[in-house]
Structures are given as structure tokens and as C-alpha cells.
Amino acid sequence: MDSIKPYVICHMLGSVDGRIKQDIWGFTDHHKYFEETAEKIPADAWLVGRVTMQEFSSKQQHSIAATANISYEDFVAEKVSETFAVVIDPSGKCTWDSNMVSTEQVIEVLTEKVSTGYLEHLRNKNVSYIFGGKEELDLQLVLQKLKGLFGIETLRIDGGGHVNGSFLKAGLIDEFSLVLAPVADGTIGSPTVFEAEEGYGDRKATQFKIKSVERIYDDFLWIRYQVIKDNVGR
Structure with missing residues (x-):
């Protein structure tokens, strides 16, 4: 295991053509395929983007002060949970009623573009936050802080x-856990499991080796892949 960052497992539900779940798939209980398998992967924290996390954050309106006398330094709230819910929220769009999502304590990942008023809101709700950069996120730094500050x-x-896609492009994923749904989406332009960048550029595709395969829910496959970090000799 990398000594300076957590072991990173990307877990997704995808179609045979690599798409992310859409209503046209026709599954009435699609959440269980993702969530029941995710629960079988021991982890100290789970991480999502801002759009996904807004499903779990506050539905109320919170007034954000125009300014506050707060410096741009990481804030680690008192630990009240053994596990964490981490949100990539560079511009500070999520607001909170508490510092918990279910049984997980929230950690916001920000850039210094956020207002000091937003930082005051997070502190008032006892929500931990870390900075991953001034304008853009350095995901390696983010991972180092998640390990160093929160264990x-x-x-x-x-x-x-x-x-x-951002973590894939940065070469920071160690394992990919895919629940493969027995469906072909076929929608041109619909979201895929990894959205890294337009075109090919200088980036090489990420290669995997199979760690395990399990048939679940009759016709689904749960495939766990190890990322090949060094392709020399392959």
C-alpha cells in the first residue's frame, strides 16, 4: 500500500457499453446493485462529486456571510464517526444542516476560490474541510491530506x-470494482463510467488485471480489477 496516500478503490454500476445508470435501463431497484456491493468493500471513507453529494446535503436555504475573518487553512472538526463521506466541491456549493451523512462524518474538499463566508458556514456546522489548491485541485495532495489529517x-x-476520470487521469486509482449490468444503453453522449478528457493527448489508457469475478443478482457480474501500475513487459 502507498505510504503517502490511501488505497483507492473506484466502485461503479455500469452497462456493457460503459454507461452510467439511466432510467431507460428499466431496473426498479437499481440502487441495491450498487449499494449492497459497496457495503461489502471495507473502506474508511467514500468520495463523490458535488452534484452527487447535493442529494445528501441540506435542502434548506442557508445564508452565507459576504465575508468572514477566516484564513484559508484546513479545518479538522472533532471526530464523531469512524468513517467519512468526502465531497469534491471546489467552489463550495454544498450547504449543511449537520456534519453527518447517515453514519459518516462529512469532509469538504475545496479550492481557495470559495468565500470566507462559506468557510464560516462549514465551521458553524462543524464540517471538516481541506484545501486541494488555489484554483485547481491537486488530487495527490488531497489524498495525502485525507490520510494524514483523518487517518x-x-x-x-x-x-x-x-x-x-479525474482520479484515473492522475494515476491515483489502485482498484476498480465494476457491477456490470446486463443491459446495453446505446445512447450517444450519455455519461460513462470514466470521463477523463476530450481526445487522446499524451495520456495512456489504464490497464487492469482481474482480481475476482462473481455472478450476482442472476445476470449481473461483479468484477474487481487491480490497476496495472507498470506496463513494462506487457
Whole structure:
């Protein structure tokens, strides 16, 4: 295991053509395929993007002060949970009624573009936050802080495609857990499991080796892949 960052597992539900779940798939209980398998992956924290986390954050309106006398330094709230829910929220869009999502304590990942008023809101709700950069996120730094400040040894990334793609492009994923749904989506332009960048550029595709395969829910496959970090000799 990398000594300076958590072990990172990306977990997704995808179609045979690599798409992310849409209503046209026709599954009435699609959440269980993702969630019941995710629960079988031991992790100290799960991580999602801002759009996904807004399903869990406050539905109320919170007034954000225009300014506050707060410096741009990481804030670690008192630990009240053994596990964490981490949100990639560079511009500070999520607001909170408390510092918990279910049984997990929230950690916001921000850039210094956020207002000091937003930082005051997080502190008032006792929500931990870390800075991953001034304008753009340095995901390696983010992972180092998650391990160093919160003791997170294993991190599960639960998407969506752009968050997955960002970690993939940065070479920070160690394992990919795919629940393969027996469906072909076929929609041109619909979101895929990994959305890294337009075109090919200088980036090489990420290669995997199979760790395990299990047939579940009759016709689904749960495939766990290890990322090949060094392709020399293959």
C-alpha cells in the first residue's frame, strides 16, 4: 500500500457499453446493485462529486456571510464517526444542516476560490474541510491530506464519471470494482463510467488485471480489477 496516500478503490454500476445508470435501463431497484456491493468493500471513507453529494446535503436555504475573518487553512472538526463521506466541491456549493451523512462524518474538499463566508458556514456546522489548491485541485495532495489529517487508509470513490476520470487521469486509482449490468444503453453522449478528457493527448489508457469475478443478482457480474501500475513487459 502507498505510504503517502490511501488505497483507492473506484466502485461503479455500469452497462456493457460503459454507461452510467439511466432510467431507460428499466431496473426498479437499481440502487441495491450498487449499494449492497459497496457495503461489502471495507473502506474508511467514500468520495463523490458535488452534484452527487447535493442529494445528501441540506435542502434548506442557508445564508452565507459576504465575508468572514477566516484564513484559508484546513479545518479538522472533532471526530464523531469512524468513517467519512468526502465531497469534491471546489467552489463550495454544498450547504449543511449537520456534519453527518447517515453514519459518516462529512469532509469538504475545496479550492481557495470559495468565500470566507462559506468557510464560516462549514465551521458553524462543524464540517471538516481541506484545501486541494488555489484554483485547481491537486488530487495527490488531497489524498495525502485525507490520510494524514483523518487517518483514511482505504478510500472508495463512488463517482460520477468526471470524478472517476479525474482520479484515473492522475494515476491515483489502485482498484476498480465494476457491477456490470446486463443491459446495453446505446445512447450517444450519455455519461460513462470514466470521463477523463476530450481526445487522446499524451495520456495512456489504464490497464487492469482481474482480481475476482462473481455472478450476482442472476445476470449481473461483479468484477474487481487491480490497476496495472507498470506496463513494462506487457
